[in-house]
Amino acid sequence: MAKPKVAFYWCASCGGCEEAVVDLNENLLVVADAVDIVFWPVAMDFKKRDVEAMQDGEIAVSFINGAIRLEEQEEMVHLMRRKSGLVVAFGACAHLGGIPGLGNFHDRKSIFDRQFLEAPTMVNPEGVLPQTSTMVDVGELTLPAFFDTVQTLDQTIDVDYYLPGCPPPPDLILNAVNAILEGKLPAKGAVLAPTKALCETCPVRDSKPEKMAIREVRRPWQVRMDPEKCFLSQGVICMGPATRSGCGESCIRANMPCRGCFGPVEGVEDQGAAALAMVASMLGLDAEESLTEAQEAELINSVPDPAGTFYRFSLAGSLLRRKRL
Amino acid sequence: MNKYAPEIAVFACNWSSANDEQADCNPYGPVVRTMCSARVEPVFVLKALMAGADGVMVIGCNPGDCHYKRGSYKTFRRMALLKRMLEQFGIAPERLRVEWLPGEDHPGMQAAVESFAEEIAWMGPFPRQLQQVA
Ligand code: SF4
Ligand code: SF4
Numbered sequence: 001m002a003k004p005k006v007a008f009y010w011c012a013s014c015g016g017c018e019e020a021v022v023d024l025n026e027n028l029l030v031v032a033d034a035v036d037i038v039f040w041p042v043a044m045d046f047k048k049r050d051v052e053a054m055q056d057g058e059i060a061v062s063f064i065n066g067a068i069r070l071e072e073q074e075e076m077v078h079l080m081r082r083k084s085g086l087v088v089a090f091g092a093c094a095h096l097g098g099i100p101g102l103g104n105f106h107d108r109k110s111i112f113d114r115q116f117l118e119a120p121t122m123v124n125p126e127g128v129l130p131q132t133s134t135m136v137d138v139g140e141l142t143l144p145a146f147f148d149t150v151q152t153l154d155q156t157i158d159v160d161y162y163l164p165g166c167p168p169p170p171d172l173i174l175n176a177v178n179a180i181l182e183g184k185l186p187a188k189g190a191v192l193a194p195t196k197a198l199c200e201t202c203p204v205r206d207s208k209p210e211k212m213a214i215r216e217v218r219r220p221w222q223v224r225m226d227p228e229k230c231f232l233s234q235g236v237i238c239m240g241p242a243t244r245s246g247c248g249e250s251c252i253r254a255n256m257p258c259r260g261c262f263g264p265v266e267g268v269e270d271q272g273a274a275a276l277a278m279v280a281s282m283l284g285l286d287a288e289e290s291l292t293e294a295q296e297a298e299l300i301n302s303v304p305d306p307a308g309t310f311y312r313f314s315l316a317g318s319l320l321r322r323k324r325l
Numbered sequence: 326m327n328k329y330a331p332e333i334a335v336f337a338c339n340w341s342s343a344n345d346e347q348a349d350c351n352p353y354g355p356v357v358r359t360m361c362s363a364r365v366e367p368v369f370v371l372k373a374l375m376a377g378a379d380g381v382m383v384i385g386c387n388p389g390d391c392h393y394k395r396g397s398y399k400t401f402r403r404m405a406l407l408k409r410m411l412e413q414f415g416i417a418p419e420r421l422r423v424e425w426l427p428g429e430d431h432p433g434m435q436a437a438v439e440s441f442a443e444e445i446a447w448m449g450p451f452p453r454q455l456q457q458v459a
Pocket of ligand 1: 198199200202203204205208229230231232233238239240241252257258
């Protein structure tokens, strides 16, 4: 029997998701044995025209990482969708926009201005900005258009499954690959990860007080963090209560609070709003009757960058999706 | 110039002035009754805005008079932090208003909705449309 064909593609991403595939280590060889990798720009020399030459639906599954920021990415994922039986949004950026999605606090103009004109390391006396078309001696040079708004993969094409994480951990990738090979997939649209919140699997969860009260919000560098104690109880914002588990608690084990890369827990639509509700409830909880309005306001204002903190990985996929400019 | 006719969503605690006779005290949109203003999750506000509201009003009991003792404190903090965040999204925080109104104050509720609608009318429609995607 012919081996199922598999493709990997990257869009607006950092390369970490490609690294995660390589991190399968010797398991990668097992996977590579069981499937036929037909397209993987970061590692293998296939071209777009090779994909175009395939039958529609010929690729059993495409793993696509990265958000959609450029016209070229949009075009490529439409092509991949047509040629693939299944599409898996691989990693936080494809799933929810990820870090590139934070570009939605800006638009093309403000990003170009900063990057090419205002950045202190930039020398650009003629104010040259990227153009989709430039005429030079030898003819026309083109660049893909840069969108004002970053999109998630499922805002651009139909997506069958999601592998969360920045990047997805090897065990979840392997589970997903095995489920696909064995035809044991859950219902379409599922996130291929546990459903509970990170707190439930957190190694320091027993130190989390019954009634969590925050009297002073502190950033990680402002406090010598006790690795045995829940971050929230130390006044450091941890996204654990509003984030899906399954990552292996990698940040917590490195004595850093969760930033939320796995996205919302099952059934929650907007991770940032859930995190905001959670943090606001805890602020001054132990003294709410006695705090003056000014003290309350001070506590609320002490939360650093609420939008960036609560939507660090999920802005593009959130209800509001972007800043209104 | 015709003034903009705003859509207003009101979330009101059952114990404050939103009881049965008050269902129609918002001529500008729905009144959603909850058991306590603290039941109004920030995501309800975002959903209301994205679903068509130009402004959202949350009505609860005076902090201290909350039927469940501490609900209004929580409402105050959540909505205050949400306002800060809305501003970061380029959305005027004035599109969200919290009012404390005791249970019998029906005229007060009507007046509060009217004054809010007036302010939202001047602001115009909520910017639901996204910047050019392509
Ligand atoms: S809030 Fe963070 S540190 Fe505390 S139990 Fe949850 S995941 Fe662990
Ligand atoms: S702890 Fe949070 S941010 Fe870190 S890997 Fe896990 S889900 Fe992602």
